[in-house]
Amino acid sequence: TVITKDLSRLGRNYLKTGELIEIVFPEYEVRYIAINDGVDTAREDNEFTPLRNWFNEFYARDTSKKIRAVKQAKAQKGERVNGEAPYGYLIDPDNRNHLIPDPETAHVVKQIFAMYVRGDRMCEIQNWLRDNEILTVGELRYRRTGSNRHPRPQLNAWYNWPDKTLYDILTRKEYLGHTITGKTYKVSYKSKKTKKNPEEKRYFFPNTHEPLIDEETFELAQKRIATRQRPTKVDEIDLFSGLLFCGDCGYKMYAVRGAGTLERKHAYTCGNYRNRARNDMLCTTHYIRKSVLKELVLADLQRVTSYVKEHEQEFIETANECSAKAVQKTLTQQRKELDKAQNRMNELNILFRKLYEDNALGKLSDEQFAFLTSGYDEEKKTLTRRIAELSQEIDNATERSADVKRFVALVR
Secondary structure, three states: OEEEOOHHHHOOOHHHHHHHHHHHHHHOOOOEEEOOOOEEOOOOOOOOHHHHHHHHHHHHHHHHHHHHHHHHHHHHHOOOOOOOOOOOEEEOOOOOOOEEEOOOOHHHHHHHHHHHHOOOOHHHHHHHHHHOOOOOHHHHHHHHHOOOOOOOOOHHHOOOOOHHHHHHHHOOHHHHOOEEEOOEEEOOOOOOOEEEOOHHHOEEEOOOOOOOOOHHHHHHHHHHHHOOOOOOOOOOOOOOOOOOEOOOOOOEEEEEOOOOOOHHHOEEEEHHHHOHHHOOOOOOOOEEEHHHHHHHHHHHHHHHHHHHHHOHHHHHHHHHHHHHHHHHHHHHHHHHHHHHHHHHHHHHHHHHHHHHHHHHOOOOOHHHHHHHHHHHHHHHHHHHHHHHHHHHHHHHHHOOHHHHHHHHHHHO
16 A cells, blocks of 8 residues: 555656556555545545646646746846856855855866867876876765765776866866856756757856966867867877868868888778768778878978078968958958947947836836836847857957967977
């Protein structure tokens, strides 16, 4: 016999509770009693039980909607819904929506970025973390709070950091001092499964706390992640991994190692041709040997560096001009969009001022004022986020000339 206080204690999913009461319990000769609802499967008068189950689920659905609305409102304001701070930060004890650097782990985040940007492989970063006995995110959180939300490693693996954790750290914009909310959403109130929201549905609030990483370092990390390199069977990262593309079809080219260890037998072949069994759009069987490619690249580098040494100023001007042409079209569109957004923001500010004056003079009631401004308020928040994003994109584009100067400095 199974006894509960009422039907809702058995469950609020009317399909599953119905299956238990109508199918599972009778099959196993289990008697079910819900005391407050007067349900007893030993009797025949349980016609209203499905209706009660439906009302119980309706209550759960309604509560879920209210909770989701509250969380959505908090996310739109930039308030933290998740009670955990990103690794490297702590929640400010005076303001739970503000982050402060964690004196114990902030330097670890900086070191991970520094090693990755200078070209260290993921296994080298993991070795550094293990050699310095840096606890994993899950183990550190468990020791501090007792929380098991993040997977806790085995006893002998407290310092073994997974690749996924490191890539999560390397891609978090929070380390630039920004707040991003609305990253995930629940599939259904009936399920605990969450999915990631696309970038356009997230809320971005710039410069809300102290950054741990500068923009340049973060961008370099993202560029390297975009061309993630896969180790070979002998655990080596190929020199040109992620950088070669077929001149005919545009597919990535992959390294092919010949028999033995002689580099002259290593080559690169088109991925489209290599996948011909699964791809109707075939490419030819062309390839290039690694030794030949290295000679070509080295000769080209020597030619460029020689030219830079003899004509430094001319090279800087030419490189900047080419870079400017490449980004000018996008930059022009971004500036137009930024001007349009700023003009609209000015219009909304004037409109808000006028509505406020009318409300203060009694021309508009408080209810009318709240109704008229609610829609404009949401538009202002969207514009504020977009203006911040566009300003950042324009700043990044205009700073690309610094890359040319760094190259010239290396040549010297």
